[in-house]
Amino acid sequence: MTMTGRLFVISGPSGAGKSTIIKALRERIGNLAYSISHTTRKPRQDESDGVHYHFMDKETFEKMIVRDEFVEWARVYDDLYGTSFSSLDRQLASGVDILMDIDGQGAGNIREHYEDSVLIFILPPSLEVLERRLKERGTDSADIIRKRMAKAQKEIAQCTWYDYIIVNEDLAAAINEAHAVMLSDRCRVFRRMGAVRRRFPDVFP
Numbered sequence: 326m327t328m329t330g331r332l333f334v335i336s337g338p339s340g341a342g343k344s345t346i347i348k349a350l351r352e353r354i355g356n357l358a359y360s361i362s363h364t365t366r367k368p369r370q371d372e373s374d375g376v377h378y379h380f381m382d383k384e385t386f387e388k389m390i391v392r393d394e395f396v397e398w399a400r401v402y403d404d405l406y407g408t409s410f411s412s413l414d415r416q417l418a419s420g421v422d423i424l425m426d427i428d429g430q431g432a433g434n435i436r437e438h439y440e441d442s443v444l445i446f447i448l449p450p451s452l453e454v455l456e457r458r459l460k461e462r463g464t465d466s467a468d469i470i471r472k473r474m475a476k477a478q479k480e481i482a483q484c485t486w487y488d489y490i491i492v493n494e495d496l497a498a499a500i501n502e503a504h505a506v507m508l509s510d511r512c513r514v515f516r517r518m519g520a521v522r523r524r525f526p527d528v529f530p
């Protein structure tokens with residue numbers, strides 16, 4: 326299969342601002358699809374099936390694991406999350422770039438299967454700010470926030486092997502940086518040569 330699209334993976338601890346940044350990128354950048362993960366987590370109030378996630382029960386998810394249908398999957402807190410080969414390959418083959426929101430473990434698996442993926446890590450300005458944001462968000466219990474903070478420290482340690490790091494201190498600046506990373510990747514010579522050949526057939530017969 327000829328893969329013409331590119332995978333952009335965005336990771337970062339819960340509360341770092343990933344969802345807001347991803348939403349802004351999707352509004353600004355064309356030809357960009359969002360990879361929709363499968364999860365056993367219950368939908369939150371503003372979430373719908375097939376849009377934010379493919380919500381499913383544990384039994385169905387486990388059957389997909391046994392059939393090797395996931396590029397990557399992970400247990401996050403008490404739920405399972407995963408990305409299927411079929412949905413990714415179908416989207417990439419159609420030529421669109423895909424934006425993915427996955428954790429460090431998942432990002433490692435993506436890099437293994439799709440070598441030329443672009444990995445971007447979103448950092449909060451500090452652990453203190455992260456904790457404050459999680460509390461202000463008001464969607465998680467104190468117990469979940471404690472778990473998220475413990476996990477955040479482990480996740481932050483992984484930022485070193487990503488391709489790009491964005492510190493989300495000022496949201497507008499963070500969005501601009503993520504935007505710049507994605508646009509510059511699209512200008513890479515090997516991504517542009519198809520269009521260049523079409524424009525200059527005399528130069529590149």
Ligand code: 5GP
Pocket residue numbers: 337338339362363366397398399401406407408426427428430431432
């Ligand atoms: P949430 O429940 O807040 O939507 O997501 C919890 C965590 O699961 C986030 O850190 C998110 O990045 C991660 N996650 C979401 N989808 C996937 C996926 O398909 N694979 C993996 N490995 N992690 C995911």
